[in-house]
Amino acid sequence: MRKKIVAGNWKMNLTLAQGEQLINDILQAGLKLEEGQEVVIATPFPYLLKAKALLKNYPGFYVAAQNCHSEKSGAFTGEVAAEMLQSIGVDYVILGHSERREYFQESNEMLARKIDQALANGIKPIFCCGEPLAIRQAESQNDYVAAQLAESLYHLTAEQFSQVVIAYEPIWAIGTGLTASAAQAQDMHAFIRSQIANKFGREAALHTTILYGGSAKPGNAAELFASPDVDGGLIGGASLVAADFVSIVTKLS
Numbered sequence: 215m216r217k218k219i220v221a222g223n224w225k226m227n228l229t230l231a232q233g234e235q236l237i238n239d240i241l242q243a244g245l246k247l248e249e250g251q252e253v254v255i256a257t258p259f260p261y262l263l264k265a266k267a268l269l270k271n272y273p274g275f276y277v278a279a280q281n282c283h284s285e286k287s288g289a290f291t292g293e294v295a296a297e298m299l300q301s302i303g304v305d306y307v308i309l310g311h312s313e314r315r316e317y318f319q320e321s322n323e324m325l326a327r328k329i330d331q332a333l334a335n336g337i338k339p340i341f342c343c344g345e346p347l348a349i350r351q352a353e354s355q356n357d358y359v360a361a362q363l364a365e366s367l368y369h370l371t372a373e374q375f376s377q378v379v380i381a382y383e384p385i386w387a388i389g390t391g392l393t394a395s396a397a398q399a400q401d402m403h404a405f406i407r408s409q410i411a412n413k414f415g416r417e418a419a420l421h422t423t424i425l426y427g428g429s430a431k432p433g434n435a436a437e438l439f440a441s442p443d444v445d446g447g448l449i450g451g452a453s454l455v456a457a458d459f460v461s462i463v464t465k466l467s
């Protein structure tokens with residue numbers, strides 16, 4: 215009914231040789247993806263073409279960028295446009311990761327424009343949302359995430375929105391070893407789906423893939439993925455180790 219995805223976010227790690235080795239090791243594991251299951255690998259920009267070539271003959275394996283610019287083209291030295299990503303065959307782009315929001319001052323409004331650029335170029339956004347620890351402690355996480363969704367996505371048509379994957383990544387769980395419990399993840403994912411239903415309709419909500427990210431690893435992936443509204447994971451640290459990443463993919467149900 216909706217796609218199940220495990221996506222690896224390499225962040226700013228690995229040399230080209232190391233990345234190539236990692237992809238080859240993942241491919242050699244002989245994963246058998248079921249209908250509707252996808253593996254997405256988000257490499258740094260310089261490796262996207264190579265990753266795409268390595269994955270070309272593997273159905274169900276896709277490549278993602280970790281960012282794109284909010285404008286179509288122009289005098290933005292050092293930036294990468296969605297059209298450039300499209301021109302090299304990139305399938306997905308991660309947008310709104312909490313590291314980009316924090317270190318590169320990406321606002322919900324700027325992310326709305328990045329989403330538009332991605333969609334205009336046929337690239338599927340993986341839109342990240344999630345609350346910092348203080349918001350969770352104040353029990354305001356639902357309002358916080360609802361605002362992120364509304365301000366970056368609610369200008370879309372239902373047809374445009376159908377191309378968007380959501381990733382819920384509670385900031386307090388990223389790279390900390392602290393995972394949201396399966397119940398916490400399920401609660402938030404169900405909330406996100408209900409928000410989508412209110413805005414885009416029930417059918418759209420049922421078809422939206424919502425990934426969990428934050429210290430997901432082989433030991434907790436099965437429990438997380440077993441929750442009805444958790445449709446896979448966005449994996450950071452564990453995506454850099456082939457055996458761990460492959461093991462997480464096998465936990466998709």
Ligand SMILES: O=C(CO)COP(=O)(O)O
Binds near residue numbers: 223383391427450452
């Ligand atoms: O940020 C993440 C994926 O985008 C999660 O990172 P970790 O899996 O390292 O916690």
